Amino acid sequence: MNGIHDMGGMHGMGPIRPERNEPVFHEAWEGRAFALSMAVDGDWPYGADRYQIELIPPKEYLRQSYYEKWVTSLVELMIKAGMVTSAEISGGKAIGPRTKAGHVLTAAEVPSMVEAGYPANRNVPATPHFRAGQQVRARNMNPVGHTRLPRYTRGKIGTIVRDYGVFEFPDTSAKGLGDKPQHVYSVRFAARELWGEQASRYDSVCVDLWDDYLEPA
Amino acid sequence: MTTTRRDFLAAAVTAAGAAVTPELAHAQEHDHDHGHDHQVVPSDPALRVKALESLLVEKGLVDRAALDALIDTYEHKVGPRNGARVVARAWSDSAYKQRLLSSPDAAIAELGYGGLQGEHMVAVENTPKVHNLIVCTLCSCYPWPVLGLPPVWYKSAQYRSRAVIDPRGVLREFGLELGDDVEVRVWDSTAELRYLVLPERPAATEKMSEEALAALVTRNSMVGVGKVTLQAQGARA
Numbered sequence: 001m002n003g004i005h006d007m008g009g010m011h012g013m014g015p016i017r018p019e020r021n022e023p024v025f026h027e028a029w030e031g032r033a034f035a036l037s038m039a040v041d042g043d044w045p046y047g048a049d050r051y052q053i054e055l056i057p058p059k060e061y062l063r064q065s066y067y068e069k070w071v072t073s074l075v076e077l078m079i080k081a082g083m084v085t086s087a088e089i090s091g092g093k094a095i096g097p098r099t100k101a102g103h104v105l106t107a108a109e110v111p112s113m114v115e116a117g118y119p120a121n122r123n124v125p126a127t128p129h130f131r132a133g134q135q136v137r138a139r140n141m142n143p144v145g146h147t148r149l150p151r152y153t154r155g156k157i158g159t160i161v162r163d164y165g166v167f168e169f170p171d172t173s174a175k176g177l178g179d180k181p182q183h184v185y186s187v188r189f190a191a192r193e194l195w196g197e198q199a200s201r202y203d204s205v206c207v208d209l210w211d212d213y214l215e216p217a
Numbered sequence: 218m219t220t221t222r223r224d225f226l227a228a229a230v231t232a233a234g235a236a237v238t239p240e241l242a243h244a245q246e247h248d249h250d251h252g253h254d255h256q257v258v259p260s261d262p263a264l265r266v267k268a269l270e271s272l273l274v275e276k277g278l279v280d281r282a283a284l285d286a287l288i289d290t291y292e293h294k295v296g297p298r299n300g301a302r303v304v305a306r307a308w309s310d311s312a313y314k315q316r317l318l319s320s321p322d323a324a325i326a327e328l329g330y331g332g333l334q335g336e337h338m339v340a341v342e343n344t345p346k347v348h349n350l351i352v353c354t355l356c357s358c359y360p361w362p363v364l365g366l367p368p369v370w371y372k373s374a375q376y377r378s379r380a381v382i383d384p385r386g387v388l389r390e391f392g393l394e395l396g397d398d399v400e401v402r403v404w405d406s407t408a409e410l411r412y413l414v415l416p417e418r419p420a421a422t423e424k425m426s427e428e429a430l431a432a433l434v435t436r437n438s439m440v441g442v443g444k445v446t447l448q449a450q451g452a453r454a
Contacts, residue, residue: 031292088272203400
């Protein structure tokens with residue numbers, strides 16, 4: 001979706017303000033919000049959590065801090081998955097018989113969960129449609145769902161730098177329409193192709209793009 | 218969302234046993250809509266998160282000890298010191314450096330790191346002619362196993378919007394002025410690859426131990442918004 005989250009190339013956000021000796025969590029609730037998001041086993045499809053954050057209306061998206069957005073997304077996903085109800089969230093108390101929980105992460109399982117992560121590559125054969133060195137155009141498409149094709153690349157010509165192999169496709173997965181495994185490439189765009197003459201002729205932006213986002217140029 | 222701010226705050230207090238704040242007292246005085254500004258979402262995320270945690274524990278959906286372990290992991294075990302060790306090893310051992318560039322997951326795993334939000338790593342090397350910069354314009358993707366959780370500036374709209382269109386301006390704000398003929402190569406982490414910059418080794422460090430080198434490597438240098446210098450304070454900045 002052409003949401004506020006797709007902010008590459010926007011003007012007007014202001015200067016960057018790094019903080020010296022920044023703590024990992026600024027307040028205790030940030031750590032709890034982070035841990036809740038990691039611990040809840042919702043079994044939602046790949047990309048669904050990102051899409052849920054993208055659905056936060058633009059004004060709210062800019063107002064909420066990072067971990068506030070995580071909590072907003074987590075609550076909505078849990079309601080959709082039937083793990084909690086809106087009434088329970090608003091009442092702060094469980095209502096009715098306990099619904100069947102998925103696996104509940106224990107402290108002893110945390111190290112192995114962190115160490116394993118959630119690989120998104122797929123060990124299935126898929127024909128690569130492009131090869132390193134080839135010129136490609138990022139498709140001009142404007143899907144209303146989740147996508148990883150940033151607006152600033154659409155219609156622009158770049159060069160395949162390398163093929164990273166086969167990965168799940170978030171555009172279909174986030175909608176519950178399946179993995180649609182396909183190749184992901186690093187595509188290098190000259191800064192001037194993206195931004196015009198104001199950019200340095202030496203500079204470039206490399207963007208990781210799935211097969212379905214590209215066409216031969 | 219049918220939850221009103223007042224309902225939510227009242228519930229949060231009941232559930233979490235929180236103290237009544239002036240803001241909350243104000244909310245409790247009203248049971249009607251009115252003209253002055255109330256945010257749609259509760260302004261106190263601490264109350265909101267506390268209520269949510271209580272509810273999920275009550276429903277048996279999370280275990281508090283697991284939450285504590287997750288927080289401890291990212292506050293004390295996983296952070297930019299890991300990445301600094303990877304960089305120092307690459308500087309000290311050219312065979313390791315080649316492995317890091319060609320098979321980054323395996324090379325990083327040699328030092329015991331990997332996993333969540335670093336399942337598919339890519340290391341990009343800075344040279345006198347190429348300066349790499351990492352961003353995630355769509356989200357805030359960041360290589361957790363080697364750098365820990367991202368700092369606020371990396372997640373900010375300012376950095377995400379500007380890094381791709383004005384990387385040299387961004388670098389200047391971090392105190393880094395690059396020559397006009399240096400290529401600034403920005404990596405937008407749009408897929409599941411996570412990037413680590415291998416910064417240039419500073420001059421006059423030939424005799425330094427790997428451990429001493431690691432102490433020089435900053436988080437910012439591994440994102441690409443800084444260089445490693447002999448004056449560096451270590452990976453905290």
